[in-house]
Amino acid sequence: MYRLIALALAMGGTQAVAASLEPLLPGCPYVETHELATLTPNSSRYQRFVTMVYRPDGRPVIAYAGGTSSEQSLHLILCDDVACTSRTDRELDTVFGYAAAPGLVLTSDGRPLLFADRFGTLRYYECHDTQCASFTPRTIESSIQGFARAMIMLPQDKPVMIYSTRNAGPSNWDIVARTCTSTSCESSDLTTIHDVDPSGDFFTGAATSAIDQSGMLALAFIQGNNTTANNVMRVLRCTNADCSTSTVNTVSTPQSNSHPERSSLQILADDRPLVFDGQTGAVATRWDGLVECADAACNSALPTPLTVTDATYNAGLILLDDTRPLIASFAANQVGFHVCDDLDCSTSSTYWAASGVSPSGLESMLSRSPEGRPHLLYFDGDGTKLNALTCAPITVFAQGFESP
Numbered sequence: 228m229y230r231l232i233a234l235a236l237a238m239g240g241t242q243a244v245a246a247s248l249e250p251l252l253p254g255c256p257y258v259e260t261h262e263l264a265t266l267t268p269n270s271s272r273y274q275r276f277v278t279m280v281y282r283p284d285g286r287p288v289i290a291y292a293g294g295t296s297s298e299q300s301l302h303l304i305l306c307d308d309v310a311c312t313s314r315t316d317r318e319l320d321t322v323f324g325y326a327a328a329p330g331l332v333l334t335s336d337g338r339p340l341l342f343a344d345r346f347g348t349l350r351y352y353e354c355h356d357t358q359c360a361s362f363t364p365r366t367i368e369s370s371i372q373g374f375a376r377a378m379i380m381l382p383q384d385k386p387v388m389i390y391s392t393r394n395a396g397p398s399n400w401d402i403v404a405r406t407c408t409s410t411s412c413e414s415s416d417l418t419t420i421h422d423v424d425p426s427g428d429f430f431t432g433a434a435t436s437a438i439d440q441s442g443m444l445a446l447a448f449i450q451g452n453n454t455t456a457n458n459v460m461r462v463l464r465c466t467n468a469d470c471s472t473s474t475v476n477t478v479s480t481p482q483s484n485s486h487p488e489r490s491s492l493q494i495l496a497d498d499r500p501l502v503f504d505g506q507t508g509a510v511a512t513r514w515d516g517l518v519e520c521a522d523a524a525c526n527s528a529l530p531t532p533l534t535v536t537d538a539t540y541n542a543g544l545i546l547l548d549d550t551r552p553l554i555a556s557f558a559a560n561q562v563g564f565h566v567c568d569d570l571d572c573s574t575s576s577t578y579w580a581a582s583g584v585s586p587s588g589l590e591s592m593l594s595r596s597p598e599g600r601p602h603l604l605y606f607d608g609d610g611t612k613l614n615a616l617t618c619a620p621i622t623v624f625a626q627g628f629e630s631p
Contacts, residue, residue, distance in 0.1 A: 290331040339352075601616075
């Protein structure tokens with residue numbers, strides 16, 4: 228049955244996998260991939276970034292940056308349906324290049340807000356309507372050496388931009404939060420979330436954010452030392468609403484490389500952070516670590532090595548049913564999901580959901596849809612396509628089938 232359905236979908240222009248995912252992902256009998264955007268080829272993998280959020284009805288809103296090494300464009304995709312089979316792609320800006328994934332949030336009335344760093348200029352974009360038919364770009368900071376990393380929305384529609392910036396010397400970095408007083412962000416307040424010790428010649432990067440059950444901000448980020456060339460994963464928990472006070476703890480052993488470009492963080496139901504530490508994972512002979520914090524502040528943590536057969540790279544972390552980690556896995560010509568059977572990932576399975584592709588996991592975005600299903604965005608190997616890998620149920624009737 229699934230083979231016939233998969234064939235019908237594939238003939239309609241969408242690749243679909245015939246095998247059932249039901250044993251691993253309840254309510255997900257098939258996975259399909261489709262192309263969202265075509266980009267200009269670029270030899271540098273560091274020139275492609277993507278971010279995604281959801282509207283209350285489940286429709287994705289996607290921000291991505293890509294192009295050549297000398298010119299890049301910032302785009303906003305507004306999906307007309309949950310599967311994003313119909314969509315509007317708007318170009319917001321074109322510059323020399325973007326240094327990290329753009330930040331993206333939605334206001335209470337559904338308007339997208341973005342921010343991105345343009346290799347020295349931090350820029351904010353306010354859409355005037357839900358489809359961003361018009362927008363206002365605003366330069367927040369000029370002549371800075373910073374990297375945009377994450378964006379959250381506080382109550383009363385106050386967007387917060389989280390990024391790293393150099394404080395003193397060529398390689399000393401702070402993580403800061405800039406809170407806009409309104410959606411126009413004509414004025415904002417700057418708070419240093421984490422003051423990196425300049426004596427260690429440290430820098431930070433690959434930050435990802437989450438909001439805990441009490442509304443406080445949590446961050447996972449990579450902190451490195453240019454002298455030793457080692458990096459560690461750290462977890463920061465804010466202890467008040469504006470994050471003027473916080474705790475920071477190291478959750479991984481030093482590693483000599485730093486993958487992925489963004490770290491992966493989830494907050495468990497009991498308020499403990501769960502971090503996917505992919506620093507070790509660009510080659511098949513190494514393992515990626517799932518780090519489960521023992522308490523909310525992550526004063527101690529238990530790393531769990533993960534072995535994904537045939538995978539050359541793993542990135543992204545979501546929770547299924549709030550208890551089972553799922554990670555995106557990439558190989559030379561296939562992409563799929565690595566699904567844990569329990570929180571400790573004592574047993575797990577890998578499902579290669581798409582073959583005949585050349586994926587690049589370094590610029591991917593793994594999310595959990597409002598329906599609780601995995602949703603993966605990734606660029607192909609040469610950066611010419613932005614693809615989506617989605618999971619959806621099929622309801623079979625006597626007269627045929629439906630796919631919502």
